[in-house]
Amino acid sequence: MDLVSGSPFWPLRNGLIASYPGLDASVECHVAVLGAGITGALVAWELAEAGVDVVVVDKRDVATGSTCASTCLLQYEVDTPLHRLVHLVGEAHAVRAYRACYAALKKIPRLDRVLGGGHGFRRAESLQGASRAAHLPGLRRELEMRRLHGFDVEWWSRARLARESTLPYPGALVARDAAQIDAHRFTHSLLRAASARGARVYDRTRVTRRTSTRGGVTLHTDRGVKIRARRLVVATGYETAPYLAEGLSKLVSTFALVTEPRAHFSGWPGERLIWETARPYVYLRKTDDGRALIGGYDEPACDPRRRAALLERKTTALARRFRQLLPKVPCEVAYAWGGTFAETPDGLPYIGAHPSAPHTFFTLGYGGNGITFSVIAAEIIRDLICEGRSRDAELFRFDRPAMV
């Protein structure tokens, strides 16, 4: 599947940071990681750190799947607000899921430091505006629910929004804990660090078939060579259909653009990430080279040809919304792109084993918080492989109770 249309910003800006060899001879390992996007890279890093013998394989150049298209806002709040999630999965489950995301968010700066920095990581607050007055009660319920469970959030009235920004929202919820990153660079650094700890990384090697044996899994590749592993981690992002028959998520198309760099962002409330309550929503952040990055306006289809055909219209719509929100900031579009994206019924990812796939773990970090979910997934998979259990695995298992 073609995961990206148009011109994603990060690979243009960063260039080809590193290349890995194709797999030319059959190999054996303890764990094979299928996919070298941010998810596979995090899994490989965690396992290599724990001393596990890992092979990573990708059919593309590493980090050029969905990861290179990501707008890379880092938030602990998932697409389903906490006050709704409690009705879908129960209060204890919902709060633990939010806390797991919060812990993942706090882990990313530590990883950034360990890897030497330079990944555009920056802490920020996240401002979610009520798109309409009718959304205010729901947003206030969310504020109360998050406060009740110890999350640091505050309310911005229309007057405060008008004082501190040009955002035309009738109210907003501001979460103190959020961040942003360049996931393309971060993925490269994770793979480099995992390689330094013994992980073997191969790109441009497509896995065409998987067979199970009593002792593990064999991956057959388009180069005619095989990978034999005791465990397989499927980190193929939105291309999981060949490995999992079940239709657990809905694939959609999403769109983004970056502007030309600007010296000032008059009317932007500080360095905050901005998003809104409308569905589909628009979200905004700044880049560390002084651009505005705007994304959203998802379409309920993932056909790459249709996505490419929609790109111009979606770019115009995103730019128009930007001008409504920040009329004092010129919106000169530099690059625009579209990508595949997935939603789950409760907004939580699927992580762990599935009865249809022996010796295999899945890391399906679907949803607006894909990167945060990948951090959680990497820890869970490491613990399941190294210790046989993980405290948080039950939160994201395939057969979790769903009241949707």
Ligand SMILES: Cc1cc2nc3c(=O)[nH]c(=O)nc-3n(C[C@H](O)[C@H](O)[C@H](O)COP(=O)(O)OP(=O)(O)OC[C@H]3O[C@@H](n4cnc5c(N)ncnc54)[C@H](O)[C@@H]3O)c2cc1C
């Ligand atoms: C436009 C856009 C904006 C986004 N914004 C955000 C955001 O602001 N915040 C956030 O947290 N998340 C965001 N996301 C989601 C986030 O980008 C994804 O969750 C994340 O990049 C998924 O990473 P991944 O490693 O799982 O998948 P990918 O990066 O797609 O990596 C999977 C890899 O598997 C490889 N692969 C697949 N099949 C095979 C095979 N048969 N053989 C070998 N290799 C194979 C692919 O080549 C690919 O490189 C956004 C996504 C998009 C598209």
